[in-house]
Amino acid sequence: MNQAETLDFVLISAKALGIPMDAACAERVAAHLQRTAAMAKMLESAALTPFDEPAEIFCPKPQ
Numbered sequence: 001m002n003q004a005e006t007l008d009f010v011l012i013s014a015k016a017l018g019i020p021m022d023a024a025c026a027e028r029v030a031a032h033l034q035r036t037a038a039m040a041k042m043l044e045s046a047a048l049t050p051f052d053e054p055a056e057i058f059c060p061k062p063q
Helices: 003-017 023-045
Strands: none
Touching: 003 023
């Protein structure tokens, strides 16, 4: 998505979810979403296997 498409996505999503959002806030959210998408694209291009960085197993504290 380009910047204009991302901004449209943010505005439409906010409206659909009933989240009040002014233009300045929507632009900041769109910019953050663009940065996040760019980081995800870099991570997806890395040749990693599930064993390269295993996730920790969640263990709740016993009561």
